[in-house]
Amino acid sequence: MKNRLTLNLESTKGPFSLVIQQCLSFSGIVGVFGHSGSGKTSLLRAIAGLDKHVKGKISFNDRMLLDTKNKQNINAENRHISMVFQEPRLFPHLTVSENLEFAIKRCQHSKLTKQEIIELTNLSTLLNKKVTELSGGEQQKVALARAVLSEPALLLLDEPLSALDRQSKKELLILLKTVNKKLNLPMVYVSHSSEELQQLAEQLIVIERGKIINSGEVHQVLHQLNSTQLIKQQTSLSVKVAEINNQYGLVKLACDDQFIFMMIDHLTEKDKLALTQLNSLRCYIFASDISIATIEPTSSSIVNQLYGKITKISQVESQVLLTLTCQQQTFFASISSYSLDKLSLSINQAVYIQFKASAVRTLTI
Numbered sequence: 539m540k541n542r543l544t545l546n547l548e549s550t551k552g553p554f555s556l557v558i559q560q561c562l563s564f565s566g567i568v569g570v571f572g573h574s575g576s577g578k579t580s581l582l583r584a585i586a587g588l589d590k591h592v593k594g595k596i597s598f599n600d601r602m603l604l605d606t607k608n609k610q611n612i613n614a615e616n617r618h619i620s621m622v623f624q625e626p627r628l629f630p631h632l633t634v635s636e637n638l639e640f641a642i643k644r645c646q647h648s649k650l651t652k653q654e655i656i657e658l659t660n661l662s663t664l665l666n667k668k669v670t671e672l673s674g675g676e677q678q679k680v681a682l683a684r685a686v687l688s689e690p691a692l693l694l695l696d697e698p699l700s701a702l703d704r705q706s707k708k709e710l711l712i713l714l715k716t717v718n719k720k721l722n723l724p725m726v727y728v729s730h731s732s733e734e735l736q737q738l739a740e741q742l743i744v745i746e747r748g749k750i751i752n753s754g755e756v757h758q759v760l761h762q763l764n765s766t767q768l769i770k771q772q773t774s775l776s777v778k779v780a781e782i783n784n785q786y787g788l789v790k791l792a793c794d795d796q797f798i799f800m801m802i803d804h805l806t807e808k809d810k811l812a813l814t815q816l817n818s819l820r821c822y823i824f825a826s827d828i829s830i831a832t833i834e835p836t837s838s839s840i841v842n843q844l845y846g847k848i849t850k851i852s853q854v855e856s857q858v859l860l861t862l863t864c865q866q867q868t869f870f871a872s873i874s875s876y877s878l879d880k881l882s883l884s885i886n887q888a889v890y891i892q893f894k895a896s897a898v899r900t901l902t903i
């Protein structure tokens with residue numbers, strides 16, 4: 539069943555105004571993307587009931603949380619919404635176990651046991667440690683477990699991974715996906731990292747200067763952002779894992795009827811097994827990593843060569859962004875205007891889309 543979050547709100551703080559009108563219907567994770575100061579945290583605080591200046595209406599799954607015209611305002615404690623912040627905000631003098639107990643005490647109707655959450659979040663070996671003895675990633679796991687234990691109807695996450703290193707980010711991203719799926723817990727995830735959102739979100743909202751400037755299915759929105767300065771231009775994909783080739787350290791990914799190879803020589807056997815068990819893998823290829831050939835490159839070291847057609851040519855000074863279609867999938871390649879002229883490229887022209895296996899990137903394996 540889909541969740542419905544309806545936002546029709548305004549909040550003004552000094553020169554900054556947040557004005558949001560959006561109805562979201564989603565079953566997984568909604569991502570909120572925007573640069574620093576765009577209003578992402580302000581939006582989460584409004585939904586959570588932490589901003590006293592908000593006017594308008596907010597409802598979640600037919601429960602009215604705020605309706606200022608009718609003087610209705612459910613306070614933050616009773617909204618059944620939990621929040622995870624950039625910094626974990628745990629009790630430093632307590633152990634992991636005691637921090638979790640504290641959350642259980644505050645929640646009267648918890649259907650999830652502490653043990654279930656500990657197993658889900660892999661915290662069993664850390665229970666007796668003081669939170670000050672934990673790494674940043676481990677602390678965020680505790681913060682997530684604590685938020686989940688209060689059994690919220692909606693979980694809001696505000697840049698929860700921004701202080702973490704790449705490995706901790708990867709673990710937490712996988713954990714968030716698992717928690718979202720296993721507990722069927724809807725989430726709104728705020729980040730200025732398009733990479734994190736590409737891995738997690740089913741839908742994406744883009745905020746600029748307190749207003750939504752784009753929203754929709756995650757791959758589509760990221761592709762639309764290629765024409766702005768907001769992200770590094772990229773092709774965003776969901777692919778199926780077809781086959782692992784251990785001899786060459788590659789995985790073969792199915793994209794419609796074509797295959798893409800990605801490097802996995804750095805993966806452990808455990809990671810490779812996890813990869814084969816995925817229904818689908820999110821990955822991305824920067825437009826600067828894709829090149830074009832007009833005749834079939836038969837003796838190239840570049841392993842990925844797909845046959846497609848140019849559907850759009852956008853030129854900004856000496857840089858050109860080509861939009862290419864290859865069956866149902868859209869690809870983006872950035873080339874120089876020199877190459878555009880040298881190859882005499884034109885709309886509807888059939889071309890070979892080339893990229894190295896190492897150019898296919900993901901954060902979750």
Ligand SMILES: Nc1ncnc2c1ncn2[C@@H]1O[C@H](COP(=O)(O)OP(=O)(O)OP(=O)(O)O)[C@@H](O)[C@H]1O
Pocket residue numbers: 551552554572573574575576577578579580581730
């Ligand atoms: N209490 C406040 N009083 C006045 N202005 C505020 C207040 N809180 C936030 N602002 C302003 O509102 C704007 C949006 O802030 P917000 O924290 O929502 O942005 P953000 O997109 O989450 O940024 P970041 O990614 O840096 O956290 C900023 O210009 C900020 O200075």
